[in-house]
Amino acid sequence: MVKTLQTPPTDIPRAPASVRRNRSLLIIGAALLVALFVLALVTMNLPTWSRVLSGLQRNAMPLLRGLVRPETSVFELAWNSMVTTFFMAILGTILGAVLAFPMSFLAAGNLLGGTRWALPGKAVLVAVRTFPEIVLAVIFVAAAGPGPTAGIMAMGIHSIGYLGKVFSDVIEGIDQGPMEAIRAAGGNQLHTFLFAVVPQVLPEFASNVLYRFEINLRSAAVLGMVGAGGIGLPLIQRLQFRRWAEVSMFIIVIVVFIIVVDAISSNIRRRLV
Amino acid sequence: MSSQDSARPQAARRLKSWGTLAVFAVLILFAFRATKFNLPALFTGAADFFRFFGRMAPDFTALPQIWSPLLQTIQIAYVATVVGSLIAIPLIFLASANTAIDPISMWVARTLLTVLRSIPDLLWAALFVAVLGLGALPGVVALTLFSIGVLAKLGSETVESIDPGPLEALRAVGAGRNRTIVFAVVPQVAATMVSFILYVFEINVRASVVIGFVGAGGIGVLLQRYLNFFDYTGLGALIVVIFLVVLLIDGFSVWARSRLI
Numbered sequence: 001m002v003k004t005l006q007t008p009p010t011d012i013p014r015a016p017a018s019v020r021r022n023r024s025l026l027i028i029g030a031a032l033l034v035a036l037f038v039l040a041l042v043t044m045n046l047p048t049w050s051r052v053l054s055g056l057q058r059n060a061m062p063l064l065r066g067l068v069r070p071e072t073s074v075f076e077l078a079w080n081s082m083v084t085t086f087f088m089a090i091l092g093t094i095l096g097a098v099l100a101f102p103m104s105f106l107a108a109g110n111l112l113g114g115t116r117w118a119l120p121g122k123a124v125l126v127a128v129r130t131f132p133e134i135v136l137a138v139i140f141v142a143a144a145g146p147g148p149t150a151g152i153m154a155m156g157i158h159s160i161g162y163l164g165k166v167f168s169d170v171i172e173g174i175d176q177g178p179m180e181a182i183r184a185a186g187g188n189q190l191h192t193f194l195f196a197v198v199p200q201v202l203p204e205f206a207s208n209v210l211y212r213f214e215i216n217l218r219s220a221a222v223l224g225m226v227g228a229g230g231i232g233l234p235l236i237q238r239l240q241f242r243r244w245a246e247v248s249m250f251i252i253v254i255v256v257f258i259i260v261v262d263a264i265s266s267n268i269r270r271r272l273v
Numbered sequence: 274m275s276s277q278d279s280a281r282p283q284a285a286r287r288l289k290s291w292g293t294l295a296v297f298a299v300l301i302l303f304a305f306r307a308t309k310f311n312l313p314a315l316f317t318g319a320a321d322f323f324r325f326f327g328r329m330a331p332d333f334t335a336l337p338q339i340w341s342p343l344l345q346t347i348q349i350a351y352v353a354t355v356v357g358s359l360i361a362i363p364l365i366f367l368a369s370a371n372t373a374i375d376p377i378s379m380w381v382a383r384t385l386l387t388v389l390r391s392i393p394d395l396l397w398a399a400l401f402v403a404v405l406g407l408g409a410l411p412g413v414v415a416l417t418l419f420s421i422g423v424l425a426k427l428g429s430e431t432v433e434s435i436d437p438g439p440l441e442a443l444r445a446v447g448a449g450r451n452r453t454i455v456f457a458v459v460p461q462v463a464a465t466m467v468s469f470i471l472y473v474f475e476i477n478v479r480a481s482v483v484i485g486f487v488g489a490g491g492i493g494v495l496l497q498r499y500l501n502f503f504d505y506t507g508l509g510a511l512i513v514v515i516f517l518v519v520l521l522i523d524g525f526s527v528w529a530r531s532r533l534i
Contacts, residue, residue, distance in 0.1 A: 037355050040348040046410050059404040087304035094301070130519045131512065134395070134483045134493075138500050143321035148308035222395035225487060229308065235396070236487070239403045251392070251400075258391040 059242065066248035074246045077234060078253040082221075084148060085230035086257070089217040092152045096159025096216075097209045103160060104167030111171060111197070118168070125168075129161030133219060137228040148229030155216050155223070163212055170204045171197065207272045210265050217261060221254055325505070331513050332506030339495065339514055346491035347518070349412045349484075350477035356413070357420030358470050364421065365428035366454055371440060372432060374450065386429075389422035398484035409490035416480055420473045427469045428462070435461045468530040475526050482515055 015023070105111055107121030136157055140150035178196035187195070224232020235250045304310070364382055366372040373379035397419055401411030439457035448456070485493020492515065499508040 033355070037352065040352050044345065044348050044352070044409050044413075046413075047406070047408060052405060052410065055405045063400075063404065084307050087307040090300060090304045091308060091310055126520070127516070130479075130516045132479070132483050132496070132515070134486055135496065135500070135512070139322060139325050143325060144311070144317075149311045152308060152310055218391075218393035222393045222399075225395060225399065236399060239399055242403060247400075247403075251396075254396070255388055255391045259387055262391065 059244070062242070062244040063248065066244035066246075067251070069245065070249040070252055071243075071245035072249065074238075074249050075253070078231065078250045081224075081231040081234055082253050082257050085220045085224075085232075086217065086261070088148045088151050088223075088230050089155065089213060089220040092155025092220065093159060093209060093213040093216050095152060095156030096163050096212065097205075099156065100160045100163035100167055101205075103164040104171060107164060107168040108171035110174075110176075121164075121168070125161050125164040127161075128157065129165065131158070131161075133158040134223070134226060137223045138226050141227045146227035146229070151220060151223040151228030151230055154228060155219055158219075159212050159216060162215075163208060166208045167201070167205060170201050170208070174200045203272050207269045210269050210272075214262055214265050217258060221258070328505040329509035329512070330506055331509035333510050335504075335507040335510045336514070338507075339492070339511060342485070342492040342495050343514065343518065345409055346481045346485075346493075347478065347522075349409055349416060349491050350474060350481040353413050353416035353420055353481070354470065354474040354477050357417045357473065358424060360417070361421045361424040361428065362466075364425045365432055366458070368425060369429040369432040371435070371437065372450070372454055372458060386422055386425045389418055390426060392419075392422075394419045394480040395484060395487060398489040399487040402488045407488040407490075412481060412484045412489035412491060415484060415489060416477050419480065420477060423476065424469055424473050427472075428466060431462050431465050431469075432458060464533045468533045471526045471530055475523055478519060478522050482519070 014020075103121060103125065107118050107125055109115035109118040112118050133154055137151055137154035140153045144150050144153065174197065178200065179192045182192045182196050220230050222232045224230040224234075225236045227233065231250065231254060235247065235254075238246045238250065364386065367374065367378055367382040368386055370379065373382075394415065397415035398412060401415045405411045405414065435458060439461070440453060443453045443457045481491045481493075482496070483493050485491045485495070486497050488494070492511070496508070496511060496515075499505075499511060
């Protein structure tokens, strides 16, 4: 009995050809990815280990020491600039949502009567999404002067790309029933829009706006590095002078603030949809 | 009686929506004051803004300069995605309630991931440039940490929502934690995870374009140089190239993901 269990079973059929082909494709793919990885590492001219180690010794230890004992005297500055950052994110998100709202209807195929009519709108949204936000911030700093206004504008314009896309996705997924019902009852275009489209899309719109706000809060925290207002500027100054204890205070304020806002925001989002 | 019953919830609902609006209005008011947001500057600035774009007529003679930083950008994104995924995978299983070892290590893993995720990509880059010096290395480290945060969050949500049947079956026949994960969890989440990794690669390409602004290598270094030297035609060419590359990678990734799931 024991012996029969230990002898390897010989009657297991070979895997079907399609499975074997997939398996070999998978192995080839994985080998390709590993080869690419090694190639990238070799050609990237990374610094030598000794340079990395000396850099770590000089800077990482003071940073870690600072994280344990942050400089409390800069707390007020850090907190105040984080509050400004928070309000920048709010205004930037609202600006983006207000601008994205009309755009999204121009990119929704089902309202325009055909996918091809939505293509120009969709293309504009892709272009906006791809344009790096920090370049927008630099442009607005040049146009409107340094300060939160530039950051708010950059976030507002950049958010159109994301919000416009998700808004139009939501619109394309709505139930046609209420629209037909209102049209059947004699409602005109405006009526169908106000009473059949808007009520269906509003909760999802709000939820996506909140999600974008979470992203924008992170952006707002770094846009100051190019002079666009908020906590980024005082932080990068301290980083450049390697005042690690003060840097740690700033990082702690940013991390705690963002974690708390995220928690509140995702709680509201869960209740919305 | 019935009219009262329906009237009260309606009144409460109305009160709630007015309350929400009021809170919103106060927040916006405070926001205007705190940021000194300048609405008129928005319109005067808009003119400058469009004039700026007018000067950005791309000059493609700058192309030969662009290739090598562009390649570096993609390398940074690729290496960070690979290393980040390798580190994220064990963390995902530690941080998911149905595959965790014990509540304490789960809590530690979750807290670590929350902190990782709360730090913006550019801040990671600026931090590691200060620690490790200029170049591609701080960019790789920054984006690796950033990817771990994003991937582990998406991954552990997926792992927690799997069908518990196979898990219970393997536990019932006495399989250990590792075998349970390999034979009950991995087959259920593998396709979704690969799609998430592709998505993180997309995010990393976008991020690695800009981290050069703080000195962390890639095409952002060039982007910043053109901006500083007011070389707007070169900037135009650069932005067109970035646009095409991001579009290409996004397109590939969306196509691959649509075939996966």
